[in-house]
Amino acid sequence: MSEAMRVPTMAEYMAEGKQPEVLFWVGCAGSFDDRAKKITKAFVKILNKIGVDFAVLGTEEACTGDPAKRAGNEFLFQMQAMTNIEVMNAYEVKKVVTTCPHCFNTIKNEYPSLGGEYQVMHHTQFLKQLLNEGRLKVEGGKYKGKRITFHDPCYLGRANDEYEAPRELLRKLEVELVEMKSCKTRALCCGAGGAQMFKDAEKGDKEVNIHRTEEALETQPSIIAAGCPFCNTMMTDGVKNKEKQDDIEVLDVVEMIANAEDL
Amino acid sequence: MSYLPQLLFVIAFAYAVYFFARNVKRLRRNILLGKDVDRKDRKSERLSQMIRVALGQSKMVTRPIAGTLHVIIYVGFVIINIEVLEIIIDGISGQHRIFAFLCPVYSFLIGSFEILALLVLITVILFWTRRNIMRIKRFLSPELKGWPKNDANLILYFEVVLMVLFLTMNAADYQLQLNNHEAYVKAGAFPVSQFLLPLFENMSSATLVIVERTAWWAHILGILFFLNYLYYSKHLHILLAFPNVYFANLEEKGKFKNLDSVTNEVKMMLDPNADPFAEPAEGEGDEVPEKFGASDVSDLSWFQLLSAYTCTECGRCTSECPANQTGKKLSPRKIMMDTRDRLEEVGKNIDANKGEFQPDGKQLLDDYISREELWACTTCNACVEACPVGIDPLSIIMDMRQYLVMEESAAPAELNNAMSNIENNAAPWPYNQQDRLNWAKEA
Ligand code: SF4
Ligand code: SF4
Numbered sequence: 001m002s003e004a005m006r007v008p009t010m011a012e013y014m015a016e017g018k019q020p021e022v023l024f025w026v027g028c029a030g031s032f033d034d035r036a037k038k039i040t041k042a043f044v045k046i047l048n049k050i051g052v053d054f055a056v057l058g059t060e061e062a063c064t065g066d067p068a069k070r071a072g073n074e075f076l077f078q079m080q081a082m083t084n085i086e087v088m089n090a091y092e093v094k095k096v097v098t099t100c101p102h103c104f105n106t107i108k109n110e111y112p113s114l115g116g117e118y119q120v121m122h123h124t125q126f127l128k129q130l131l132n133e134g135r136l137k138v139e140g141g142k143y144k145g146k147r148i149t150f151h152d153p154c155y156l157g158r159a160n161d162e163y164e165a166p167r168e169l170l171r172k173l174e175v176e177l178v179e180m181k182s183c184k185t186r187a188l189c190c191g192a193g194g195a196q197m198f199k200d201a202e203k204g205d206k207e208v209n210i211h212r213t214e215e216a217l218e219t220q221p222s223i224i225a226a227g228c229p230f231c232n233t234m235m236t237d238g239v240k241n242k243e244k245q246d247d248i249e250v251l252d253v254v255e256m257i258a259n260a261e262d263l
Numbered sequence: 264m265s266y267l268p269q270l271l272f273v274i275a276f277a278y279a280v281y282f283f284a285r286n287v288k289r290l291r292r293n294i295l296l297g298k299d300v301d302r303k304d305r306k307s308e309r310l311s312q313m314i315r316v317a318l319g320q321s322k323m324v325t326r327p328i329a330g331t332l333h334v335i336i337y338v339g340f341v342i343i344n345i346e347v348l349e350i351i352i353d354g355i356s357g358q359h360r361i362f363a364f365l366c367p368v369y370s371f372l373i374g375s376f377e378i379l380a381l382l383v384l385i386t387v388i389l390f391w392t393r394r395n396i397m398r399i400k401r402f403l404s405p406e407l408k409g410w411p412k413n414d415a416n417l418i419l420y421f422e423v424v425l426m427v428l429f430l431t432m433n434a435a436d437y438q439l440q441l442n443n444h445e446a447y448v449k450a451g452a453f454p455v456s457q458f459l460l461p462l463f464e465n466m467s468s469a470t471l472v473i474v475e476r477t478a479w480w481a482h483i484l485g486i487l488f489f490l491n492y493l494y495y496s497k498h499l500h501i502l503l504a505f506p507n508v509y510f511a512n513l514e515e516k517g518k519f520k521n522l523d524s525v526t527n528e529v530k531m532m533l534d535p536n537a538d539p540f541a542e543p544a545e546g547e548g549d550e551v552p553e554k555f556g557a558s559d560v561s562d563l564s565w566f567q568l569l570s571a572y573t574c575t576e577c578g579r580c581t582s583e584c585p586a587n588q589t590g591k592k593l594s595p596r597k598i599m600m601d602t603r604d605r606l607e608e609v610g611k612n613i614d615a616n617k618g619e620f621q622p623d624g625k626q627l628l629d630d631y632i633s634r635e636e637l638w639a640c641t642t643c644n645a646c647v648e649a650c651p652v653g654i655d656p657l658s659i660i661m662d663m664r665q666y667l668v669m670e671e672s673a674a675p676a677e678l679n680n681a682m683s684n685i686e687n688n689a690a691p692w693p694y695n696q697q698d699r700l701n702w703a704k705e706a
Contacts, residue, residue: 007703026699028690037702044703058700062689070642071678072556072664074522076686078529086533109518114526154643159517182583185648186325189585194642198681198691202639205590212585 005044009058010091020055023088025098025107028063029229035236036229039099042258043123049263050135060087064106071195078114085116095119097126099254101155101228122156124165124227124253131172140174141260148175149221151212151235152187153228166227166253173260178219188212192230213238224250272354279487286494290572293610297565302510309509317508322651332386339383346376350483363450373451377433380426381455387422401578406597411576414496425485432478434459435471444468503573504652510566511653516644519661522555556665559626560606563662570654571602580646580656586639593639595646595656601631602659628663637663638675
C-alpha cells in the first residue's frame with residue numbers, strides 16, 4: 001500500500017462545519033469480518049485515490065437490523081433502524097453508499113417509512129456513476145482476458161433489480177465474463193441471506209453455498225466475482241470445500257478494480 | 264317443435280350458474296378473512312402488469328417448452344370459448360348455429376376453433392407425458408402426492424374429452440350438412456373434423472342427428488361441469504391469475520413491510536420525553552395488535568389468501584428455491600398449497616357452524632407448515648421472481664417467522680445469540696461497537 005488510508009468520520013466533518021459528498025456505510029461485516037474488511041479497504045483506497053469526499057459514521061454506526069428483521073424480530077429491527085436514522089438525520093445525510101447489499105436494501109427500502117430518506121447506492125452503482133462522470137478510470141491491468149464469473153447477490157439483483165452495474169465494471173476490466181447457468185433474475189442464492197448466515201442450515205443433502213459454488217465452477221473461472229461480503233464468505237468457503245482455493249480466487253468487484261490499479 | 268330441450272338447457276345452465284355463484288361467494292368470503300392490505304393504488308401500473316403477466320403470459324415463457332405449450336392451451340381455451348357463447352345462445356333459443364349468417368367470418372371462426380382444438384389435444388397429450396412419464400423433478404415433489412396429482416391429470420382428461428366432443432359434434436354436423444338435412448344449415452369450415460367423416464358416411468341421418476345432439480349436449484354439460492370443478496382445483500388459476508397479478512406487490516422485492524404497531528412502540532421507547540403513563544392521544548391507543556405475525560390463515564392478508572387460491576401448483580417457485588434444491592424440507596409451493604388447504608378447512612368450519620368459526624385446535628403453523636420449513640428460507644426471492652402469476656410465498660414465510668420470534672420467542676438458538684448481540688453491541692457478532700472503526704487503523 002502506497003500511503004495510509006484517510007477515513008474521516010461524520011463527527012469530524014461536523015466539527016469543521018462541513019458536509020461530505022457521501023456517507024460510506026461500512027456495515028457489520030465490513031467493519032469486523034477479516035475478509036470483508038479487505039473489501040472495505042479496497043473501496044476506501046479507490047475513494048481516496050480519486051478524491052471522493054466521503055465520511056463514515058465509525059463508532060456511531062450500528063447494525064441496520066437486516067438480520068433481525070429477516071429472522072422475524074421486527075421490534076429489534078425497528079430499534080436499530082430508528083437509532084441509525086436519528087444519527088444520520090442529525091448529520092443531515094443525503095447520500096449513502098455501502099459495500100453490503102443487505103445494508104443497501106434495508107436503508108434504501110425499509111428506512112424511508114421510518115423517517116430515513118436518503119439516496120442509497122450500492123458501491124458498484126456508485127463506482128459506475130463515477131466512471132460515467134469520468135472521475136474513475138478502470139482498465140484491465142492484471143485481469144485483462146481472465147475468465148471470470150459474477151455471482152449476483154440476491155439483495156442487489158432480484159431484490160433491487162440491479163444486474164448491470166457490477167457487470168459493467170467487470171467489462172471495463174476487460175475480463176472474459178462468463179455467466180453461470182443460473183444468473184441475473186434467476187441467480188441462485190449463496191445461502192447466507194435471511195439471517196441464515198448466523199445459524200446452522202436445516203437438514204438437507206447439501207449446503208447451499210456448495211451448490212452455488214459448483215455452479216460457479218462449471219464455468220471454469222479463474223476468479224469468482226462477488227458484490228457482497230456475505231456472498232464472498234460463502235463462496236470462499238465453497239471454493240475451499242472443493243479444494244480449489246489455489247486456482248480460484250473469490251473477489252469483490254471493488255477489490256478487482258483496486259488490484260488492477262495496484263492500490 | 265318441442266320446447267323440452269330448451270327447457271332442459273335453461274335448467275342445466277341456471278343450475279350451473281347458481282352453483283358457480285355460490286362457490287364464488289364462498290371464495291370471496293374466505294379470502295376476506297384475511298387482514299387488509301392496500302393494493303388499490305397505482306391503478307395504471309397494476310393494469311399494465313396484469314396485461315403483461317396474466318393476459319400476455321410474459322413469465323410463462325421463461326421456460327420455453329412448458330411456456331409455449333401453455334400459451335397454446337391458453338389461447339385455445341380463450342378463443343374456443345367464443346363458440347361456447349354461440350352454443351349457449353342456441354341452447355336457450357332453440358336455434359342451431361345462430362351466428363351462421365356471418366358466412367365467411369363464421370367459417371373462418373369455426374375453422375380456427377377446430378385447428379386450435381387439435382393443437383390443444385396435442386398439447387394436452389404432451390403435458391400428460393411430461394407429468395406422468397418424463398421424470399421432471401418439480402412434478403415429483405411430495406406435496407403433489409394424492410389429490411394434487413390426480414387433479415392435474417383430471418384437468419387434462421377433461422380437456423381431451425371436451426375437444427373430442429367438439430370435433431365429433433362438428434363432424435356429425437358437417438356430414439348432416441352434406442346430406443342436405445334441413446335442420447342443419449350449411450355453415451362453417453371443418454378443416455380438422457372433415458377427417459372424421461369416414462366414420463359417419465354410412466350412418467343414417469337419424470343416427471347422425473343423435474350423434475350430433477349427444478356430442479353437443481355432452482360438450483356443453485361438460486363445460487358447465489368444468490366451470491364448477493374450478494373451485495376445487497388448481498385450475499382456479501384461469502380466473503384468479505388476473506386479479507392476483509393485478510393486486511401483486513409493485514414495490515422492490517427486497518422491501519419487506521414495516522409493522523406500524525411496532526413503530527409506535529419503538530418511538531415511545533426512544534423518545535426521552537415520552538411519558539409512558541400518558542393517556543393515549545385521540546384516535547391512537549389500542550393500536551397494539553393482539554398478535555404479531557401469522558400463525559393461522561386469518562393472520563395473513565387477503566392478498567396472500569387470494570394467492571393461495573390462485574396458485575397453479577406449477578412448482579416453478581420450488582424448483583428455483585435454493586433450500587429445496589439442496590434437499591431441505593422447504594418448498595414454497597407447499598407453503599401456498601398448505602395455506603389454501605387450511606383456508607378451505609376454516610371455510611368449511613364456518614359453513615358448518617352457521618357463519619361463526621369454531622376453534623378446532625388447529626392452525627397453519629405446525630399443523631400444516633413446520634418450523635423447519637420456515638427456518639430454511641434464505642429470503643432470496645427466487646420463488647417470487649419465478650411465479651408466473653404474481654404470488655409471493657416469501658411474505659407468508661416472513662409473517663410466520665415473525666409470529667415465531669415475537670409471540671413465541673422460538674428462534675433457533677444461534678439466531679437468538681445473533682439477535683442479542685445486535686441488541687447489546689449493535690452487530691450480529693460479539694464485537695464492541697467502540698471497535699467499529701478499528702479497520703481504518705489496520706494496514
Ligand atoms: S425466498 Fe425462501 S422460499 Fe423463496 S426461493 Fe428463496 S429460500 Fe426458497
Ligand atoms: S406459487 Fe406460483 S410458482 Fe409456485 S407453484 Fe404456485 S403458481 Fe407456481
